[in-house]
Amino acid sequence: MSARVNVGLVVLVLLLGAALATLALREQDTTAAAPADSVAVRQDAAQRAAADQVRAFLDIDHTDVDAQLEEMLETTTPRFRRQFAPQVRTITAETRRRQSTADVTLLRVGLSSWADGAATALVAADTAVTSAAGGTDGRRTVPWRIEVDLVEDGGRWLTDGLRFVN
Amino acid sequence: MPDQAPRTSETSALASPWLTALLGVTATVLAVLVALQVHDDRQTAPTRVATGAALTDAGARDRLLDVAATAGTRVLSYHHDTFDADVTATQRSLTADFADEYAAAMQQVRADTVRDEIDQETTAVSSAVVSATDARAEVLVFANQQTTAGASGARRVRRTRLVVRLVREEGRWTVAGVTALG
Numbered sequence: 001m002s003a004r005v006n007v008g009l010v011v012l013v014l015l016l017g018a019a020l021a022t023l024a025l026r027e028q029d030t031t032a033a034a035p036a037d038s039v040a041v042r043q044d045a046a047q048r049a050a051a052d053q054v055r056a057f058l059d060i061d062h063t064d065v066d067a068q069l070e071e072m073l074e075t076t077t078p079r080f081r082r083q084f085a086p087q088v089r090t091i092t093a094e095t096r097r098r099q100s101t102a103d104v105t106l107l108r109v110g111l112s113s114w115a116d117g118a119a120t121a122l123v124a125a126d127t128a129v130t131s132a133a134g135g136t137d138g139r140r141t142v143p144w145r146i147e148v149d150l151v152e153d154g155g156r157w158l159t160d161g162l163r164f165v166n
Numbered sequence: 167m168p169d170q171a172p173r174t175s176e177t178s179a180l181a182s183p184w185l186t187a188l189l190g191v192t193a194t195v196l197a198v199l200v201a202l203q204v205h206d207d208r209q210t211a212p213t214r215v216a217t218g219a220a221l222t223d224a225g226a227r228d229r230l231l232d233v234a235a236t237a238g239t240r241v242l243s244y245h246h247d248t249f250d251a252d253v254t255a256t257q258r259s260l261t262a263d264f265a266d267e268y269a270a271a272m273q274q275v276r277a278d279t280v281r282d283e284i285d286q287e288t289t290a291v292s293s294a295v296v297s298a299t300d301a302r303a304e305v306l307v308f309a310n311q312q313t314t315a316g317a318s319g320a321r322r323v324r325r326t327r328l329v330v331r332l333v334r335e336e337g338r339w340t341v342a343g344v345t346a347l348g
Binding site: 002003005006007009010012013016017019020023024039040043107108109110111112114115120121122124126143145147165166 | 180181182183185186189190192193196197199200203204220222224227231291292293294295296297304305306308325327329347348
C-alpha cells in the first residue's frame, strides 16, 4: 500500500515539476519583452519630467518667486540655465510688480520625439492668474502650449529647452 | 508456499514511510509554487490584455502622430462650397460611432456655413503621443484654426489644443474622438 502511495507521489511530484517548469518558461518569455518595457518606463519618466518642469515654471507666486525659480532650475541643464538667466530676472521683476499668483492645471503631456537619451515633449496647461496690480483685476485663465526639450543625465531627465508654441 | 512473496530491500525502501513523508512535502511545496505562479499570471494577464503592448518604436509612433495630426485636424476643417464632400471624406478616417457623432454635429453648422460662406482650415503645428499601445492611443495636437467668412470678409485665427483618441481597426489607426481643450 505504502509503495503504491509513494509511486503515486513520485508521479505527482513529476507532474508538478513539469507544470512549474512550463510556467517558469512562460515567465521568461514575458521577461524577454523587457527592453520595450524599459523604453516605455523611460518615456513615462520623460513625460513626468516635462510635466513637473512646466508646473514649476508656471506655478508662480509673487511672495516666493525667487525660491520657486531656483527650484525649477535644479532640474535643468547648465546650458538652459545660462540661456534662461535673463528671463528669470524679467519674470521675477514682473511677478513682483504685478503681484501675480498663478495656479496651474496640467491638461495633457505627450512626447513629440524620442531618441536614446533625448526627448521633446508637448505640454498643454492652463493657469488661473490673479494679479493685484497692473490693471488686471480678478482671475483670468491663460491657455498654454509649451514645448520642452529634455536630455537624460544619470537616470534623470533635465530640461534643455522650453518654448511657447505659436 | 507463503501467500505473499518475501519483501525485497527495494520494495521495502519504496514503501518507506520516510519516503512518503519526503515526497509528500516535495509535492506540497511544488503545488504551492505552481499555485503562486498561476496566481501571479492571473494578476498580470488582465492588464496586458486591457492595455496592449506599449507603443515604443520610433517609426510606429511617428506614423501614429501623422495620422492623428492629419485626421484630427480634418475633423475641424470644412469649406462652404464643398461641405458635404468634406464631411463624407472625413468620416472615412473615423470609427463608426464617432463618424455618426461627427455627422450629427456637422449638420448643426451646415446651414450657417453655407449661408455665410464660412471656410475653416485647421492645421497641425505640433503633435505628441500622450499614451499609446498597439491597440489604442491618445495624441495631443497643437493646431491653428483659421476661420474665414466670405460674406463679411472676417478672418479669425484661433490657437487650440486638441486631444485625438485613436483605435487600431483592421491594422490602421482610426480616430475615435477629438476633444478641444480650448
